[in-house]
Amino acid sequence: MKKILFSIMAGFLVLSGCSQSEEEKPAKNDEVPQIIEAVIQVPETLNPGEEAQLAVTVRQGDEAVTDADEVKFEIWKEGQKENSEMAEAKHDSEGKYTADHTFAEEGLYYVQSHVTARSQHTMPMVSVQVGEVKAEDTEHGHEQEKNGHEEGNSHSHGGEVSIELQAPDQPHLNEQTALSVILEKEGEPLKEAKVKLxxxxxxxxxxxxxxxxxxxxxxxxDHQFKEAGTYIITTHVEKGDDIHEHTETELTVQ
Known part of the structure; x- marks a missing residue:
């Protein structure tokens, strides 16, 4: 009889412990994750036919990101983005991913890293001068990258910060969609902010x-939408300890 009572009491204790454990589970963390930051390291100048190491260091706050889902470099010559080449990068150490690439011809090139890690995507870009480059080849800078589609936009004021999300009126599935955000504070452009969608x-x-x-x-x-429907795009803006703003926009993808 004592054994039976002991078993019953033990069962109650187990159930009680499970119930308490369920109640003590921490609430879901709805905070915005720390931004994934990627810094490209490539030579500023090269000779034609010279192989160069392309590198990008990925961090999240103070932590080196060693488990990125995908890291690759897109390389193209000025005015020839449609003929770009891709180079897969491998993790070296402490969040640094590298790949080798040979720049065959002289000219101004762009190198853009595509980093996908921890449900985030970032695409920093730099330019590389190969051989002798004429002044007119460089004076346009990144002009071709600034001509994104701006047919549709959403504008909002978050506190003192004006946030304007620009997107195409009719984005399509599985196509690279150019998105841009215009920030102003007190009528002046807000620079050097951390912006993520x-x-x-x-x-x-x-x-x-x-x-x-x-x-x-x-x-x-740029972003590629994989499914049709109406998306909610929340634009998060941070700068220092004073600016933490966000605004929501709907965008329908066909």
Whole structure:
């Protein structure tokens, strides 16, 4: 009889412990994740036919990101982005990913790293001068990267910060869609901010896209929508300890 009572009491204790454990589970963390930051390291000048190491260091806060889902470099010559080449990068050490590439001809080249890690995507870009480059070849800078589609846009004021998300009126599935954000504070462009997009569809796990400042106060990124529907795009803006703003926009993808 004592054994039976002991078994019953033990069962109650186990159930009680499970119930308490369930109640003590921490609430879901809805905080915005720390931004994934990627810094490209490539030579500024090269000779034609010279092989160079392309490197990008990926961090999240103070932590080196060693488990990126995908890291690759896109390389193209000025005015020839449609003929770009891709180079897969491998993790070296402490969040540094590398790949080798040979620049065959002289000219101005662009190197853009595509980093996908921890549900975020970021695409920093730099230029490389190969051989002798004429002044007129460089004076346009990144002009071709700034001509993104701006047919549709959403504008919002978050506190003192004006946030304007620009996107095509009719983005299509499985196509690179140019997105841009214009930031102003007190009528002046807001530069050197951290800007990221939280893109979600029907309550699914959101995708995070980090944006790069290609001109003062204008932040850009490309994104490929995999499903049709109306997406909620939350634009998050941070700068220092004073600016933490966000605004939501709907975008329908066909």
């Amino acid at each position: 939280e893109i979600s569809l029907n309550g699914a796990t959101p995708q995070w896209v980090n944006m790069s400042e290609n001109e003062t106060g204008k932040y850009t990124a």
